[in-house]
Amino acid sequence: MKIRINQKTELQLPDNATAKDAAERMNLTAPDQAIAVTVNGTPRDFSWPLKNGDEVIFSSFDDALGKEVFWHTSAHVLAQAVKRLWPQAKPTIGPAIENGFYYDFANLSISEADFDRIEKEVEAVIAENYKPQRLEFPNKKEAKEAFKDNPYKCELIDSFAEEPISAYSQGEFTDLCRGPHLSNLGKIKAFKVMKNSGAYWRGDSNREMLTRIYGISFPDKKRLKDYLQMLEEAKKRDHKILGPELDLFSIKEEGPGMPFFHPRGMIIWNRLLEFLRAFLQEAGYIEIKTPIMLSKELWERSGHWYYYRDNMYVTQIENREFAIKPMNCPGCMLYYRTHSHSYRELPMRVAEIGHVHRFEASGALNGLFRVRGFHQDDAHIFILPEQIRSEIIHILNLTDRVYSVFGLPYKLELSTRPEKSMGTDADWELATSSLKGALDDRGHSYRINAGDGAFYGPKIDIHIRDTLGRFWQCGTIQLDMSLPEKFSLEYIDRDGMHKRPVMLHRTLFGSVERFFGILIEHFAGKFPLWMSPYQIRILSVADRHNDYAHALAKLIRQSGFVVDVDDSNESVGKKVRTAQMLKTNYILTVGDKELENKTAALRTRDNVVHGEIDISNFLAKVVKERDARSLMSPFSIDART
Numbered sequence: 001m002k003i004r005i006n007q008k009t010e011l012q013l014p015d016n017a018t019a020k021d022a023a024e025r026m027n028l029t030a031p032d033q034a035i036a037v038t039v040n041g042t043p044r045d046f047s048w049p050l051k052n053g054d055e056v057i058f059s060s061f062d063d064a065l066g067k068e069v070f071w072h073t074s075a076h077v078l079a080q081a082v083k084r085l086w087p088q089a090k091p092t093i094g095p096a097i098e099n100g101f102y103y104d105f106a107n108l109s110i111s112e113a114d115f116d117r118i119e120k121e122v123e124a125v126i127a128e129n130y131k132p133q134r135l136e137f138p139n140k141k142e143a144k145e146a147f148k149d150n151p152y153k154c155e156l157i158d159s160f161a162e163e164p165i166s167a168y169s170q171g172e173f174t175d176l177c178r179g180p181h182l183s184n185l186g187k188i189k190a191f192k193v194m195k196n197s198g199a200y201w202r203g204d205s206n207r208e209m210l211t212r213i214y215g216i217s218f219p220d221k222k223r224l225k226d227y228l229q230m231l232e233e234a235k236k237r238d239h240k241i242l243g244p245e246l247d248l249f250s251i252k253e254e255g256p257g258m259p260f261f262h263p264r265g266m267i268i269w270n271r272l273l274e275f276l277r278a279f280l281q282e283a284g285y286i287e288i289k290t291p292i293m294l295s296k297e298l299w300e301r302s303g304h305w306y307y308y309r310d311n312m313y314v315t316q317i318e319n320r321e322f323a324i325k326p327m328n329c330p331g332c333m334l335y336y337r338t339h340s341h342s343y344r345e346l347p348m349r350v351a352e353i354g355h356v357h358r359f360e361a362s363g364a365l366n367g368l369f370r371v372r373g374f375h376q377d378d379a380h381i382f383i384l385p386e387q388i389r390s391e392i393i394h395i396l397n398l399t400d401r402v403y404s405v406f407g408l409p410y411k412l413e414l415s416t417r418p419e420k421s422m423g424t425d426a427d428w429e430l431a432t433s434s435l436k437g438a439l440d441d442r443g444h445s446y447r448i449n450a451g452d453g454a455f456y457g458p459k460i461d462i463h464i465r466d467t468l469g470r471f472w473q474c475g476t477i478q479l480d481m482s483l484p485e486k487f488s489l490e491y492i493d494r495d496g497m498h499k500r501p502v503m504l505h506r507t508l509f510g511s512v513e514r515f516f517g518i519l520i521e522h523f524a525g526k527f528p529l530w531m532s533p534y535q536i537r538i539l540s541v542a543d544r545h546n547d548y549a550h551a552l553a554k555l556i557r558q559s560g561f562v563v564d565v566d567d568s569n570e571s572v573g574k575k576v577r578t579a580q581m582l583k584t585n586y587i588l589t590v591g592d593k594e595l596e597n598k599t600a601a602l603r604t605r606d607n608v609v610h611g612e613i614d615i616s617n618f619l620a621k622v623v624k625e626r627d628a629r630s631l632m633s634p635f636s637i638d639a640r641t
């Protein structure tokens with residue numbers, strides 16, 4: 001038989017070959033080549049028998065699916081080890097998560113002191129190098145018989161929609177599971193228990209409290225070491241610590257998930273949005289602002305009332321129901337309908353930095369990363385069908401320019417038509433090939449997530465990479481065949497006919513709040529000069545220098561800088577430390593000599609000491625640095641060499 005591998009290579013195989021045979025024939029056996037496999041779009045075990053014409057795609061540990069299978073398999077190993085140490089423990093569920101996995105156990109009580117023991121037992125299980133075997137129970141009754149001593153598994157089995165029901169066994173341990181898994185446990189070369197916590201069974205606070213154990217694993221020891229190091233570094237940069245330290249924002253009990261931005265935080269906020277608006281204006285966007293609260297009828301029309309209501313804040317006024325917007329889109333549709341439009345107006349690029357609210361469970365809230373109220377830097381772009389490709393290129397170019405200002409490299413992912421979707425085959429074909437064509441044109445590599453698009457159209461997701469190597473999905477470009485239909489949007493074409501425009505949703509920062517948090521961690525609070533909330537600080541050596549310090553501050557403020565004066569009675573050393581703790585870009589000290597010469601002594605936040613400098617010279621350089629939105633200071637060590 002003949003199969004196709006990774007969407008390019010054709011491979012001839014004997015009739016009874018499995019995915020594992022294909023991987024071996026292709027020499028794809030290392031974890032950075034093949035950890036997981038999909039056959040015709042469905043994730044499978046490596047023992048899966050292949051058929052003529054199958055599309056086989058291998059994922060490495062660096063792919064999302066590779067990590068998921070790796071970590072999911074590791075969760076089973078954790079459960080097996082826990083059962084060996086605490087035979088009375090009842091395993092419940094154990095999914096892979098963004099970084100690693102967890103497993104929840106009933107009848108188990110452990111503490112951090114047990115982590116070592118668990119890790120040793122995990123090592124012992126892995127050393128036995130089992131190959132997980134798939135079992136199938138034809139119906140729920142037989143599956144429940146097999147798991148009769150575990151009421152949690154029985155409850156899960158009852159909740160399943162489909163039969164047969166599968167389980168996997170490795171050595172003495174069998175677990176209810178859909179799969180797929182690693183082909184053998186020996187691929188897990190590094191394993192660490194990260195923490196434990198309590199968690200309710202099925203997330204329901206009326207049910208029993210279980211013990212959750214978090215872990216992470218890797219195909220080699222170096223990756224684990226790097227990961228732990230990254231966590232250490234991330235802790236130092238945590239925006240939830242740096243934010244309050246730098247007095248940028250706070251979150252209060254009275255508004256869970258709804259941040260307060262402080263004056264220094266507003267400096268960053270305003271710089272970010274000024275920057276964004278300048279770019280958008282240059283790129284031909286117009287901007288609107290639509291109400292934060294709109295009637296139920298609108299949300300019914302957009303579909304949010306049916307599909308998104310659990311995440312919306314609703315209220316009643318004059319016997320009419322309203323909802324606070326979770327998305328900006330429907331408001332923009334109403335704006336488009338205000339006027340009639342000609343084909344000549346398209347592309348029509350309508351931006352809105354709208355304040356949206358989405359309910360998130362209190363347990364899920366996380367600083368600025370996961371909030372209930374945030375600003376989305378949205379735009380809705382109305383185009384002719386033949387403009388899809390050029391408009392996508394236009395957005396990708398804008399994206400590239402915006403992220404490069406922050407020194408953020410990124411990767412692109414194209415998600416294609418899912419099983420359940422609206423629109424005709426021809427619509428999807430045009431949309432998908434236009435998105436793909438645009439990506440190919442730009443020459444930036446991208447990966448395809450087959451079947452992962454929205455039901456209303458294909459999309460491109462943009463994941464930025466911060467200085468710690470962590471990826472964050474911020475930007476997205478989504479083609480929408482649904483909303484223009486639901487809101488009967490039209491334009492008048494060359495031939496005088498009324499036609500439906502194609503619409504794109506796109507964001508660059510995504511959530512401005514979240515992007516703000518990412519930037520705090522990316523820069524470790526040391527913002528580039530143009531967006532820094534502490535640009536210049538003048539320190540007086542003694543009281544007699546205070547007047548000069550304030551006069552100098554006044555002079556520098558005329559060039560538009562944020563300037564603080566520290567005229568307290570502290571020692572100069574202490575004042576310098578305070579300024580550096582606030583990550584102040586430039587620290588100017590004034591004493592007798594500087595007062596006499598009308599100069600200042602300069603040092604940077606990284607303690608590069610320049611000594612006495614000429615003020616106008618200094619100003620010329622920093623104005624240039626700020627206006628160019630430079631990532632590098634002309635006074636840093638690197639810049640001096």
Ligand SMILES: [Zn+2]
Nearest residue numbers: 072177178179
């Ligand atoms: Zn499993």
Ligand SMILES: [Zn+2]
Nearest residue numbers: 328329380505
């Ligand atoms: Zn939208």
